[in-house]
Amino acid sequence: xxxxxxxxxxxxxxxxxxxxxxLGLLINEKAGVLNLGAEGIMLVAAIAGFAAAFSTGSDTMAxxxxxxxxxxxxxxxxxxxxxLNTNQYATGLAVSxxxxxxxxxxxxxxxxxxxxxxxxxxVPGLAQIPFIGPALFRHHPMxxxxxxxxxxxxxxxxxxxxxxxxxxxxxxxxxxxxxxxxVRWIRLLAVVxxxxxxxxxxxxxxxxxxxxxxxxLVAGRGWIxxxxxxxxxxxxxxxxxxxxxxxxxxxxxxxxxxxGVEISSQVLAMLPYLATVVVLAIISRNPTWIRINxxxxxxxxxxxxx
Amino acid sequence: xxxxxxxxxxxxxAAAAVAAMVGCGKKxxxxxxxxxxxxxxxxxxxxxxEPLKAAWVYLGPVGDGGWTFAHDQGRKAxxxxxxxxxxxxxxxxxxxxxxxxxVIRDLxxxxxxxxxxxxxxxMEPTLKVAAEFPDVKFExxxxxxxxxxxxxxxxxxxxxAYLSGMIAGAMTKSNTLGFVGSxxxxxxxxxxxxxTLGAQSVNPKVKTKVVWISTWFDPPKEAEAxxxxxxxxxxxLIQNTDSSAVLQTADKNGKFAFGWxxxxxxxxxxxxxxxxxxxxxxxxxxxxxxxxxxxxKSERSVWGYKEGANGVIKINDAVPEEIKKxxxxxxxxxxxxxMDPFKxxxxxxxxxxxxxxxxxxxxxxxxxxxxxxxxxxxxVPTGK
Numbered sequence: 158x159x160x161x162x163x164x165x166x167x168x169x170x171x172x173x174x175x176x177x178x179x180l181g182l183l184i185n186e187k188a189g190v191l192n193l194g195a196e197g198i199m200l201v202a203a204i205a206g207f208a209a210a211f212s213t214g215s216d217t218m219a220x221x222x223x224x225x226x227x228x229x230x231x232x233x234x235x236x237x238x239x240x241l242n243t244n245q246y247a248t249g250l251a252v253s254x255x256x257x258x259x260x261x262x263x264x265x266x267x268x269x270x271x272x273x274x275x276x277x278x279x280v281p282g283l284a285q286i287p288f289i290g291p292a293l294f295r296h297h298p299m300x301x302x303x304x305x306x307x308x309x310x311x312x313x314x315x316x317x318x319x320x321x322x323x324x325x326x327x328x329x330x331x332x333x334x335x336x337x338x339x340v341r342w343i344r345l346l347a348v349v350x351x352x353x354x355x356x357x358x359x360x361x362x363x364x365x366x367x368x369x370x371x372x373x374l375v376a377g378r379g380w381i382x383x384x385x386x387x388x389x390x391x392x393x394x395x396x397x398x399x400x401x402x403x404x405x406x407x408x409x410x411x412x413x414x415x416x417g418v419e420i421s422s423q424v425l426a427m428l429p430y431l432a433t434v435v436v437l438a439i440i441s442r443n444p445t446w447i448r449i450n451x452x453x454x455x456x457x458x459x460x461x462x463x
Numbered sequence: 464x465x466x467x468x469x470x471x472x473x474x475x476x477a478a479a480a481v482a483a484m485v486g487c488g489k490k491x492x493x494x495x496x497x498x499x500x501x502x503x504x505x506x507x508x509x510x511x512x513e514p515l516k517a518a519w520v521y522l523g524p525v526g527d528g529g530w531t532f533a534h535d536q537g538r539k540a541x542x543x544x545x546x547x548x549x550x551x552x553x554x555x556x557x558x559x560x561x562x563x564x565x566v567i568r569d570l571x572x573x574x575x576x577x578x579x580x581x582x583x584x585x586m587e588p589t590l591k592v593a594a595e596f597p598d599v600k601f602e603x604x605x606x607x608x609x610x611x612x613x614x615x616x617x618x619x620x621x622x623x624a625y626l627s628g629m630i631a632g633a634m635t636k637s638n639t640l641g642f643v644g645s646x647x648x649x650x651x652x653x654x655x656x657x658x659t660l661g662a663q664s665v666n667p668k669v670k671t672k673v674v675w676i677s678t679w680f681d682p683p684k685e686a687e688a689x690x691x692x693x694x695x696x697x698x699x700l701i702q703n704t705d706s707s708a709v710l711q712t713a714d715k716n717g718k719f720a721f722g723w724x725x726x727x728x729x730x731x732x733x734x735x736x737x738x739x740x741x742x743x744x745x746x747x748x749x750x751x752x753x754x755x756x757x758x759x760k761s762e763r764s765v766w767g768y769k770e771g772a773n774g775v776i777k778i779n780d781a782v783p784e785e786i787k788k789x790x791x792x793x794x795x796x797x798x799x800x801x802m803d804p805f806k807x808x809x810x811x812x813x814x815x816x817x818x819x820x821x822x823x824x825x826x827x828x829x830x831x832x833x834x835x836x837x838x839x840x841x842x843v844p845t846g847k
Contacts, residue, residue, distance in 0.1 A: 163694040171687055177466070265526045271730050275715065367682045369730075371706050372524055376681040407684075411691035414674045414841065415641070422647070422675035422844040 162292040169296060171404030173303045174358040174366065178382035179389070179396040180303075180310055181354025183225075185384060187314060188347035189327035189454040190408040193249025194234050196379030197256020198352050199359035202227040204264040206360025207272075207370040214273045219364040220299070220357050227356020228349045230256065235348035239341050242458045253379070272368050297365045301356070303397075306354070310393045322406075323347060327452035330459040340459055345348055355379070388437035390450045399437050406432045488619040512548070517541065517751055519553040520566055522582040524681075529705040529724040530679075531555065533741050534581045534604075540744030541751050549751060559584025561826040564591060571596040577754045580604065580746065588615060600759050602750055604743075605650070607830075609761050616746050619767030620650070621657035621829075622741035622797050624701070626790050627721050627806035628661020630736050632669050632698040633786040634719055635662070640671045641692030643702040643709050645679045647844050649832045651703045656836040657804040659700055663838055665786060671839045672697055682708040693718055699736070710734060719779075728777040736782060740774040765826060768797035805829065810837045 178195060185192045192198075206223035210216060234252050237243045280294035314320040323343060325333045330340045362378070363370050381403065389395035410425035443448060518539050523531035550574065557566050563585050570578050571592055572606045580589045586606040593601040593613040599612035609615060631640050640662055642655050651776060662669040672695055674688040679729050685704050689712035692700055700720040702709040707730045712718060713720035714731035722738030747768055753759035766772035775794075780788055796802025807822035811834040818824055835843055 160694060167687065167690050167694065261524065265524075268526050269727075269730065277715075300561075362683055367686055367708055367711065369682060369707060369711055371680075371682055372526070373680070374682055376678075376683060378683070408687060408691055411674050411676075411688050412695065415672045415692050415695035415697075419842045423677060426675070426677040 159288075160412070162288050164405075164412055165292040166295065167230055167298050167408040168401055168405035169293070170366065171408055172400035172402075173300045173404075174361045174378060175382050175385060175403060176303045176307065176397045176400035177299075177361065178355045178358035179385045179400055180306055180380060180393060181351035181358070182383055182386045183351075183391055183393060183396055184310065184314075184323075184347050184354070185351035185391075186391060186455055187327045187452055188323050188344045189330060189452050189457065189459070190235070190344055190348050190351075191239060191245050191249065191456040192231065192234060192252075192351060193246060193346065193383065194230070194252025194256065195249075195355050195383055196375060196377065197253040197260075198227045198230050198234075198355045198374045199258040199362070199379045200256045200373070201230050202356030202359030203363035203374050204260045204267065204370055205356070207264075207267055207270075207363040207368075210272050210360075210364045210368075211267065216297075216299075216364060218361050223356040223360025223364075224353040225356070227359065228353040231348050231352020231355070233347070234352070235345045238458070239344050239348070242460070244458050245458070257373065264370050264372065267370040268372070270370065272364065275368070288389070297361075299361050299365060307393045307397045314393065324452070327454060330454055332460075333382055334461050340461065344459075353380075358382070385433070385437075388434060388441065390437075390441040390447050391452065392441075392450060395437065395440065399433055403429050403433045464636075503698045513700040514548055514550040514576070515545075515751065515755055515847065516550050516552070516573070516575040517553070517754075518570040518573075518578045520557050520563065520570070520578065520580045520582075520583075520585060521553055521555040522557065522559065524555050525553070529651055531581070531595070533724050534743050535577075537743030537747040538545060538579075541747045544748050545751060545755075548755070557585075561588075564588035567592045567601075568595070571599045576600065577602065577751060577759075579750075590815075600750075607763075609763065611761055612762045614763065616750070616764045616766070618741050618743075618746075618772040619765060620739070620741060620773065621653040623741075623768045623773050624654040624657040625661035625776050626793060627701055627737055627739055629665050629790055629793070630657070630775075630778065630786060631701065631719070631721075631784050632662030632664070632666035633783055634736060634781070635666070635669060635694050635699045635790070637698045638666065638668045639695070640669060641695070641697030641700040642671055642673045643685055643688045643692070643700065643704055644675045645672055645704050646677065647675060649830060652704050652832045652843065653805075653829060655697055655839060656809075656832065656834075659836055659838045660804055660809075665789065669838060673835075673839060673841060675844060676704065678704070680705045682706040685709050686712045689713060689720070690716070701739075707731075722777075735777070735779060737775045737778045740776055742772050742774065745771045768794055769800060811835060812837050812839050 182195055183429060202223035205226035206219040209222035210219035234248060237248050250443045257298055278297050283294040284290045322338055326340050326343045334340045363374055383397045389399045406429040410428050512709045525531055525535040541549060542551055556565050557563050559582060567588055579602045581604045585603045586603055586608050589603045590602050590608055590610060593610045597612055603615050605617050606615045644651050645809045648656050658678055659671045672692055674692055676684050676688050685706055685708035689700055689709040700709050700713050702723055707727045710720040710731050714734035719734055719736050721736055726738045728735045728738060794801055803823055805824040807818040808820040809818040811817050
């Protein structure tokens with residue numbers, strides 16, 4: 158029973174960075190911009206967050222620094238693809254590679270450094286409930302904020318006027334333009350917001366999850382978040398579900414190995430990817446739904462007045 | 464020209480430029496000793512002999528705090544030993560791909576007389592380049608293929624793992640140890656087995672749980688694996704992976720763990736029981752000297768405590784004195800050649816005897832370890 162509670166706790170922590178980054182990319186993509194630079198943005202934010210936590214000792218400052226660094230790099234990407242109309246795929250890859258190299262370069266002196274003592278987090282009262290307490294109520298606040306962010310994004314995208322405009326820009330930038338909306342600025346805002354969320358996810362990895370800095374710390378989670386967004390057919394709640402599913406299967410396969418179950422570890426290592434793809438593909442199997450949810454102008458440049 | 468295609472081209476060019484930028488950076492470091500004139504003025508009438516050029520090829524950045532860092536410490540030891548008689552060069556972050564061959568060939572063409580390739584994956588490229596440069600000596604770490612001008616070297620990391628096991632066996636309260644493994648290859652299996660045997664030598668009730676993460680380096684994943692071992696009841700952890708994430712996870716949970724490849728005592732002073740070190744310096748000094756003296760010959764060297772290539776350091780004050788004493792005794796045994804972690808009897812975890820009582824294992828036996836010893840839970844993943 159205790160083991161199961163711990164497994165649930167580990168799942169939530171492991172899924173959180175994926176959910177936050179996935180949500181950021183979802184907002185990007187809903188506005189029609191595909192940002193393949195997520196991995197690089199998360200890396201730059203991870204070192205920025207680590208450096209901030211190292212010098213101030215405050216997690217809040219770390220998340221602000223991470224979000225700021227993510228937003229800045231995303232803004233550069235946004236200007237390139239939105240105003241200069243560079244190819245979104247190539248530019249995104251360039252940002253990814255740049256982020257990898259740049260974070261390694263500025264992070265050299267932080268390798269092997271240690272953050273100040275962390276206090277474990279507990280939700281007062283609730284944390285003492287048997288089973289539920291250790292499973293759900295002993296997490297870093299960011300774990301709960303991630304859920305709130307997902308709910309907020311659902312409200313924003315589907316219940317607010319601003320969200321409607323954002324989706325319109327992603328579906329048909331020409332129509333939005335004809336209605337008088339500033340398509341390029343709205344896209345840039347979405348890209349910056351997405352970058353900031355990827356940044357928060359990166360800072361979570363280096364400051365709360367690992368917590369340490371080494372070159373390449375993010376280790377592919379930016380790419381997983383990108384894939385998650387697509388497989389979740391651009392629905393926020395499914396991104397959250399997919400992230401927890403990925404985290405859960407990852408932790409479950411470790412638990413199985415630790416319990417001495419005789420399945421080859423290579424097969425087990427494959428399971429999180431396989432399970433996430435299969436489950437999300439099944440719940441999102443309706444082709445009409447995919448067509449409705451997929452932003453029609455995703456990845457396509459927009460020229461006003463063309 | 465259509466502006467779109469030009470811009471697309473710009474994007475791609477930018478990507479390529481960035482890719483080139485983050486690729487391998489090459490650094491030359493002149494010997495630190497300032498006594499001699501700069502190498503550039505070497506051809507001057509002064510009869511100073513040409514310094515021996517030695518080069519290293521690294522897998523990671525020298526700042527990885529682990530594997531490559533340890534090799535670079537070895538390179539620095541060579542500089543300190545020979546001063547202006549050597550000129551060392553290194554190339555870091557060389558992928559184990561076609562790039563490696565190009566880098567090694569470059570180094571050979573630049574007049575390096577001895578080249579160290581410091582990762583298993585460089586075996587084939589090194590072999591290939593060695594055939595093209597018969598008068599350059601090639602040294603490949605942890606491999607097994609040799610040529611008349613290419614030899615291999617390795618260390619006895621399992622000697623460290625056994626000592627760490629003794630400490631772990633004494634410190635565990637749950638009698639459950641956790642091992643975060645990378646890939647089930649003989650090197651790692653030897654370490655798991657030695658760790659477990661060491662623990663059993665002081666605490667027969669100990670069992671070891673193993674979790675494989677299929678990578679050498681993924682700190683968040685290493686942390687996840689460590690967490691799952693702790694959740695399963697392990698209270699002393701060790702890892703055969705490259706970051707300090709396992710140690711930090713143990714610290715967060717109030718458990719114990721070890722440093723690996725480099726001194727990690729600063730990372731988590733309370734959780735850190737000891738660091739398992741590897742010192743490449745002594746071997747590098749010998750290899751360079753072999754070339755200088757003309758005594759270099761193709762052979763395989765596996766060095767351990769006896770040669771000063773391994774060491775368990777910075778043992779935590781919380782470890783009982785009697786265990787520290789036992790650890791010191793085993794170290795002496797290693798040095799004298801009377802002690803080997805795999806001295807028979809070795810029984811695997813299915814009950815089969817792998818080495819009869821009192822028999823000393825041969826190098827060949829150690830090269831082929833493909834089982835868990837008694838006390839390790841589960842089965843070695845085979846991919847089948």
